[in-house]
Amino acid sequence: xxxxxxxxxxxxxxxxxxxxxxxxxxxxxxxxxxxxxxxxxxxxxxxxxxxxxxxxxxxxxxxxxxxxxxxxxxxxxxxxxxxxxxxxxxxxxxxxxxxxxxxxxxxxxxxxxxxxxxxxxxxxxxxxxxxxxxxxxxxxxxxxxxxxxxxxxxxxxxxxxxxxxxxxxxxxxxxxxxxxxxxxxxxxxxxxxxxxxxxxxxxxxxxxxxxxxxxxxxxxxxxxxxxxxxxxxxxxxxxxxxxxxxxxxxxxxxxxxxxxxxxxxxxxxxxxxxxxxxxxxxxxxxxxxxxxxxxxxxxxxxxxxxxxxxxxxxxxxxxxxxxxxxxxxxxxxxxxxxxxxxxxxxxxxxxxxxxxxxxxxxxxxxxxxxxxxxxxxxxxxxxxxxxxxxxxxxxxxxxxxxxxxxxxxxxxxxxxxxxxxxxxxxxxxxxxxxxxxxxxxxxxxxxxxxxxxxxxxxxxxxxxxx
Numbered sequence: 035x036x037x038x039x040x041x042x043x044x045x046x047x048x049x050x051x052x053x054x055x056x057x058x059x060x061x062x063x064x065x066x067x068x069x070x071x072x073x074x075x076x077x078x079x080x081x082x083x084x085x086x087x088x089x090x091x092x093x094x095x096x097x098x099x100x101x102x103x104x105x106x107x108x109x110x111x112x113x114x115x116x117x118x119x120x121x122x123x124x125x126x127x128x129x130x131x132x133x134x135x136x137x138x139x140x141x142x143x144x145x146x147x148x149x150x151x152x153x154x155x156x157x158x159x160x161x162x163x164x165x166x167x168x169x170x171x172x173x174x175x176x177x178x179x180x181x182x183x184x185x186x187x188x189x190x191x192x193x194x195x196x197x198x199x200x201x202x203x204x205x206x207x208x209x210x211x212x213x214x215x216x217x218x219x220x221x222x223x224x225x226x227x228x229x230x231x232x233x234x235x236x237x238x239x240x241x242x243x244x245x246x247x248x249x250x251x252x253x254x255x256x257x258x259x260x261x262x263x264x265x266x267x268x269x270x271x272x273x274x275x276x277x278x279x280x281x282x283x284x285x286x287x288x289x290x291x292x293x294x295x296x297x298x299x300x301x302x303x304x305x306x307x308x309x310x311x312x313x314x315x316x317x318x319x320x321x322x323x324x325x326x327x328x329x330x331x332x333x334x335x336x337x338x339x340x341x342x343x344x345x346x347x348x349x350x351x352x353x354x355x356x357x358x359x360x361x362x363x364x365x366x367x368x369x370x371x372x373x374x375x376x377x378x379x380x381x382x383x384x385x386x387x388x389x390x391x392x393x394x395x396x397x398x399x400x401x402x403x404x405x406x407x408x409x410x411x412x413x414x415x416x417x418x419x420x421x422x423x424x425x426x427x428x429x430x431x432x433x434x435x436x437x438x439x440x441x442x443x444x445x446x447x448x449x450x451x452x453x454x455x456x457x458x459x460x461x462x463x464x465x466x467x468x469x470x471x472x473x474x475x476x477x478x479x480x481x482x483x484x485x486x487x488x489x490x491x492x493x494x495x496x497x498x499x500x
Contacts, residue, residue, distance in 0.1 A: 076218045078272045079203040081265035082154055082195045083222025084229070088261060089161045089188065090126070091230040092254040094322040094457065097123045099329075099343060100251040104169045105178050113335035113465060116326065120457040123322075125182050126189030127446075127454030133193015134442035135292055141198055141438030142291035145274045146205070149438070150198040151266060157191030158262030160184045165255025197442030200425045205277035205434075207426075209498060210369060216425025217365035223421065224358040227321065228351055229261075230254055235347045280499055281434045291439040295432070299440050302431040306444025308486035309377065310428070311452030312384060312479040313421045318453050319476055320413045321350060323460035324395070327469070328406060332398060335465050340401035349403070353410035360418025368423040372494045374487055377427070380420035381484035387416055388477035392469040420483070430493035433500055452479060 101122070102115035133153070141149040164184045170177050199219035207215030233254045241250050281287055288294050295303060328346045330336025341349075368376045394409040424445075432440035463471040 074268065074272055075203055075206045075215070077268045078150075079199040079219040080222040080225070081261065081268060082150065082199045083219040084226040085154070085157065085161075085222075085258060085261045085265060086192055086195050087223045087226030088230045088254075089157065089192075089226075089258055091227050091321060092161075092233070092258070093126075093164070093185070093188075094123055094318065095230065095234055095325065096251050096254075098322055098326045098457065100247060101181075103247060104171075104251070105181060106170065112333065113461075116330075116335045117458055117461060120322075120461060121455075122178075122182055122185055123457055124454040125185040126192060127449040129186045129189030130193040130446035130449045131443060133190035134197065134439070134446040135193075136190070137194020138197065138295075138439030138442040139291055141194065141201075141442070142436055143287060143289070145278055146198050146201050146438065147269065147272060147274045149194055150202065151269045153191050153194035153198065154262060154265050154269065155191075157188055157195060158258060158265075160188035160191060161255055161258045162262075164188070165252040165258075193446050194442060196445050197429070197438050200429055200441060201277075201438060202272070202275060204426050204429050204498070205275035209495075212430070212498065213365040213368040213373065213423055213426040213494075216427075216429075217361050217422055218425070220361050220365070220422050220425045221358060223317075224354045224361070227354050227357075231347050231351045231354070233257060235344060235351065238344045238347070277434050277499055286435045288435050291436045292443075295436045295440045295443060299432055299436060303440060303444045303447070305486045305490050306428050306431060306441065307447040307451060308482045309490070310424055310445055310448035312381070312476075312483040313417060313424070314449055314452030315456050315476055315479040316384065316413065316417050316420070318456040319460055319472065320353075320410060320417065322457045323464075323472070324409070325350070326457070326461060327395060327464060335461055337395060337464065337469065338398040339395065339406070340398075341406070345403075346406075349407055349410055353407070353414045356411045357414035357418045357421075360415045361422040362418075364419040364422035365425070368426070369494070372492045373423045373427040373430075374490060374492050376419060376423050377487045378484065380416055381480050381487060384416050384420065384480035384483075385477050387412060388473045388480060390473075392473040395469050427490075427493060430496050430498065431490070434498070 097119045098116070101119040102112065105122075106115040106118045137149050137153050140152075161184075164181065167181055167184070168177050173180070196219065199222070200216060203215045203218045204212050237246060237250045237253055325343075325346055326335065327337040328339045328341045329343050330338070332338045364376050364380075391409050391413065394405040428441040428444060429437050431444075459475065460472045463475060
């Protein structure tokens with residue numbers, strides 16, 4: 035960033051800065067504003083994303099392994115039962131854009147803090163209630179209906195979560211470290227994934243399949259309440275972000291953020307959607323579809339690779355550590371060379387990976403630990419590279435007064451485009467056309483991301499206070 039750019043970008047209305055000033059623009063505008071400590075920023079931004087991925091992966095695991103028997107047991111064809119169960123997985127993703135519209139409006143009108151508290155409570159309550167539900171054997175079709183309702187409410191709450199968490203992190207960051215701070219909510223993904231997987235791993239190691247179907251599947255959903263309580267305590271105590279307070283002070287808060295986004299920033303919303311969509315497709319291909327493919331027989335809609343649930347969960351827990359490491363590395367690099375370079379590299383690498391990985395997952399009954407670990411570790415490394423920088427990149431695409439709405443809408447539309455039907459589509463493709471078709475599906479999403487990134491401007495040196 036040049037001195038001229040910093041100086042020009044750091045002048046609030048009616049004020050000036052010395053020509054020799056080298057401090058980032060954010061620092062110049064903050065003055066003596068109260069700010070949260072780095073520790074509070076990390077906790078407040080990371081906890082929500084951790085709960086998001088914990089909840090969603092807990093549901094994805096249950097939908098792949100337990101819900102076909104618990105809520106769709108009337109289906110005589112196991113593949114059909116699995117597909118119907120995975121379709122309920124999509125409901126929350128469909129609800130998320132609606133949640134982003136609601137919470138984005140209030141996040142840009144009233145502030146990030148209050149909105150994040152409400153979204154976290156909504157999400158946590160719905161997840162807890164899923165763990166309390168009667169099954170199909172007890173309530174019949176009503177059980178499925180209530181499950182879908184809880185899943186929908188969960189999606190509404192999640193719709194306001196990521197964008198708010200990303201803003202808490204990046205709007206408290208020095209300009210030169212926005213991608214690094216933006217990694218805080220992104221790191222919540224492997225943490226939530228690890229906690230969810232670890233819970234299922236311990237349960238399956240200490241109980242039998244009958245106990246898991248009777249009560250064990252409920253435990254991860256009920257335990258999520260602990261994370262929610264911790265998150266609420268942290269967020270109630272945090273300060274409003276200084277960037278939003280600057281927008282309030284300069285009277286730049288708009289009455290209808292969504293209208294402004296859709297009329298003036300629709301291009302950035304589309305760019306954000308396709309930049310993020312491939313990360314969702316990759317994550318749920320690795321974490322949800324591959325679990326069913328590796329552990330279920332061909333007759334059940336899987337690949338018959340011969341792994342037990344416990345074995346595959348352990349491999350996923352190892353691979354998720356790779357995910358966390360590459361989130362940090364990609365963000366550090368994005369602060370040095372820019373967001374676009376990192377994302378272009380990840381998109382190109384994902385196209386190659388998509389064409390190669392099917393050969394690692396072929397062979398009924400092979401039970402090849404090395405090949406599957408290569409698939410998971412390389413896949414999650416690329417996931418970390420692609421996912422890390424978007425914590426800063428998406429908010430940087432939008433002005434401060436519509437940032438919550440814009441980044442949230444793009445991120446949650448990506449959830450529909452890239453994740454809502456991934457387990458269902460991948461299961462259908464692999465069952466009918468083989469595992470190579472899943473690779474082609476992922477490659478198409480990676481190419482869409484590459485095109486979107488190519489049309490974006492570099493945002494590393496953008497004035498984040500505007």
